Amino acid sequence: MHRKEIIPLERLLEQKYAEILCYPRYDQKEAEKRLHELERLRVKALEFAGDKKAFDLHVLGKGYVGIVVVVHTSTGKRAIKIRRIDADRIGMQHEAEMLKRANDVGIGPKLFDVTDNFLLMQFIDGTRLPEWITALKGRGTKAGIQKILCEILKQCWQLDEAGLDHGELSNAPKHIIVETDDTPYIVDFETASCNRKASNVTSICQYLFIGSQLAKTLGRKLREIETTRLIHTLRIYKQEQTKENLENILVACGLERRIN
Ligand SMILES: Nc1ncnc2c1ncn2[C@@H]1O[C@H](COP(=O)(O)OP(=O)(O)O)[C@@H](O)[C@H]1O
Numbered sequence: 681m682h683r684k685e686i687i688p689l690e691r692l693l694e695q696k697y698a699e700i701l702c703y704p705r706y707d708q709k710e711a712e713k714r715l716h717e718l719e720r721l722r723v724k725a726l727e728f729a730g731d732k733k734a735f736d737l738h739v740l741g742k743g744y745v746g747i748v749v750v751v752h753t754s755t756g757k758r759a760i761k762i763r764r765i766d767a768d769r770i771g772m773q774h775e776a777e778m779l780k781r782a783n784d785v786g787i788g789p790k791l792f793d794v795t796d797n798f799l800l801m802q803f804i805d806g807t808r809l810p811e812w813i814t815a816l817k818g819r820g821t822k823a824g825i826q827k828i829l830c831e832i833l834k835q836c837w838q839l840d841e842a843g844l845d846h847g848e849l850s851n852a853p854k855h856i857i858v859e860t861d862d863t864p865y866i867v868d869f870e871t872a873s874c875n876r877k878a879s880n881v882t883s884i885c886q887y888l889f890i891g892s893q894l895a896k897t898l899g900r901k902l903r904e905i906e907t908t909r910l911i912h913t914l915r916i917y918k919q920e921q922t923k924e925n926l927e928n929i930l931v932a933c934g935l936e937r938r939i940n
């Protein structure tokens with residue numbers, strides 16, 4: 681566990697912390713504006729913890745659009761995505777709208793609120809999928825992995841059904857977090873869209889079973905993935921995104937057939 685620092689809003693304008701509020705370029709005016717947004721969101725403190733770093737502070741994650749940190753509110757811990765000032769997005773509204781749609785079919789961290797520069801959501805206290813898989817050892821490893829993969833594919837199918845394309849699942853080392861109770865969460869709906877064909881299942885299969893470092897690891901650990909058959913079933917699924925066609929994909933991956 682890394683050391684954590686809990687900083688109340690009153691201290692956030694100290695340069696060290698304000699630098700995170702307007703990452704990657706410190707700007708006092710912008711930091712003040714953002715502080716007001718945090719007040720509106722009823723955030724009481726930011727918690728710098730996690731295995732990633734932004735400057736020399738620990739954070740949950742860092743991407744091209746945002747820095748994600750834990751925040752404390754009167755109703756508990758949440759995760760907040762802070763829009764980077766160099767992000768090529770004018771605000772967080774699009775992502776909030778996409779996440780809301782995902783939430784409507786039970787997917788993603790729950791969205792709580794949004795402002796121009798912040799997205800307040802459920803904190804997923806867990807481990808990114810590749811690390812979660814490598815950390816599993818001993819009896820039950822294979823069954824444990826299969827259960828999670830099955831659940832991930834099911835979630836991707838639900839997104840396909842809802843017509844919401846995540847957009848970044850074909851290479852998703854940072855976009856699936858497995859919570860401590862072994863529930864996988866798909867995160868980052870920033871590039872999601874309802875205006876193109878949803879290809880979440882085919883993208884995630886590409887990542888999990890065909891073309892990535894993780895696919896190699898999984899191939900070794902599971903040994904039951906029939907790649908040729910999988911590619912064939914994916915082709916059929918692409919034409920018709922039905923539950924039956926999804927089940928054929930699961931079978932080709934050696935995963936259980938039944939989806940509840
Ligand atoms: N709700 C959350 N709970 C915990 N960690 C999160 C949450 N949302 C995102 N993260 C972590 O922060 C990282 C960066 O967030 P992300 O939304 O991917 O930002 P970007 O759009 O900049 O890529 C993610 O890859 C993930 O590891």
Ligand SMILES: [Mg+2]
Binds near residue numbers: 743744854868
């Ligand atoms: Mg991301």
